[in-house]
Amino acid sequence: MQNVSMEKIVSLAKRRGFVFPSSEIYGGFAATYDFGPLGFLLKKNIEKAWRRWNVESRTDMVEIEGAIFMHPRVWEASGHVGGFADTLVEDLVTHKRYRADHLIEEAGIMASAGGLSLQEINDVIEANKLKSPDGNPLSKSKKFNQLVKTHLGATEDDTTLVYLKGESCQNIYLDYKMVQETMRLKLPFGIAQIGKAFRNEITVKNFLFRTREFEQMDVQYFCRPKDAGGYYDEWKKNRWDFYTQCMGFDKANVRWRQHEKNEKAFYATDAWDIEYKFGELDFKEVEGVHHRGSYDLDQHAKFSGKDLSYLDEETGERFNPYIIECSGGFNRLFLACLFEFYREEEDRTVLSFPAKLAPYKAAVFPLLRNKPDLVARAKSIFDLLRAEHMVAWDDRGNIGKRYYAQDEIGTPFCITVDFQTLDDDTVTVRDRDTATQKRVAVGELADFLRQR
Ligand code: ATP
DSSP states (O other), X not given: OOOOOHHHHHHHHHHTTSEEETTGGGTOOTTOXXXXXXXXXXHHHHHHHHXXXXXXXXXXXXXXXXXXXXXXXXXXXXXXXXXXXXXXXXXXXXXXXXXXXXXXXXXXXXXXXXXXXXXXXXXXXXXXXOOOTXXXXXXXXXEEEOOOEEXXXXXXXXXXXXXXXXXXXXXXXXXXXXXXXXXTOOSSEEEEEEEXXXXXXXXXXXXXXXXXXXXXXXXXXXXXXXXXXXXXHHHHHHHXXXXXXXXXXXXXXXXXXXXXXXXXXXTOXXXXXXXXXXXGGOEEXXXXXXXXXXXXXXXXXXXXXXXXXXXXXXXXXXXXXXXEEEEEEHHHHHXXXXXXXXXXXXXXXXXXXXXXXXSOSEEEEESOTTOXXXXXXXXXHHHHHHTTSOEEEOOSSOHHHHHHHHHHHTOSEEEEEOHHHHHHSEEEEEETTTOOEEEEEHHHHHHHHHTO
């Protein structure tokens, strides 16, 4: 990755159909985005790579897809109704509201202020004479619950109040026993899920980094209490390898950060974040890896009145399994991919995605668009490859322009059909990263792409 700015990423993402501001013709709507055609393809490929790594390549993982609406008691049991709150302060002149911990961190007073109490925040603001970004005095801090509420049913009162998921993983805890029994799983095993989460974030900026609607990619790994420490270390290694090997991120752009004592949930034995270097935002969390003990199952057993324990056939013991949680944010992973693979060279901009992530695996061009023989042969090659891969077609402008347009969206190979193709059935295959070309027989093309 080069020293790329957020502005460049946002501009490319919009210009080339990766990410659009949501409701754009109405002037946009804060912190909501749509994935455009190429963003959608990249999203699907990221999810596929994540699924392959976390579920399909293992024998101890299954995946579910849970509903967004859940029983409102779920959010009481999870602690979100009582405690899922950010601390906000208000600019006393403009009445704009800010996250107090972010203001303290951005002013360089503390590296991490997420765990401070209301009193501690007030003290820090006073001691440092901290002002709002507009230079005005700040109010005392107060709590602001982030759960998004709505009503389901024919009336709008307390009896029909429901919450959108504040974190996606709750379905996994509720379904764990049914999953275990129906799939006849024995500890240790894990349940994965990619699902939506909604948070009424106070300050929203930085593009996809902090949105009010996003997807989380979760692994919840269930194990015997005595084994939890070992599996925690294993999953930490797994997550590091996921970012640096599976996603191909440079190790210099990824790092671990351990939660400080006052930041960690009271029940958590240990908690680390994986952070990614998002350009000028510097290192910020992409995934939390938490040793949660049996807290989640204990809470749901208590609030639902149902026995969620596991019977250990070897020892005859019953207990609520411990959970190792790896909870990553899809939007942040997607954004990290744009930062990681964006490159500017003298005369071109390149997204050097690994082939498995690239929206299109190849593009097919006829050398000239006004030569029917070339166009017909190119179309037949395009159709052949399209049967198996996402492939783009382009016959506009000159070849150089077509190459650069494909480089900018990360297409690893450009296949040109020229006059020689009509003689010997070979095409030129131009490599995005090296810009070198070689001739490949048409019969070998599908296999060539399959191996990438
Ligand atoms: P932050 O401190 O940045 O608000 P968090 O600690 O509240 O994040 P978690 O509750 O641990 O986040 O959620 C797990 C993951 O979900 C995060 O690592 C992040 O990738 C993602 N995530 C959380 N909030 C948002 C958001 N508002 N927009 C996009 N992704 C988010």
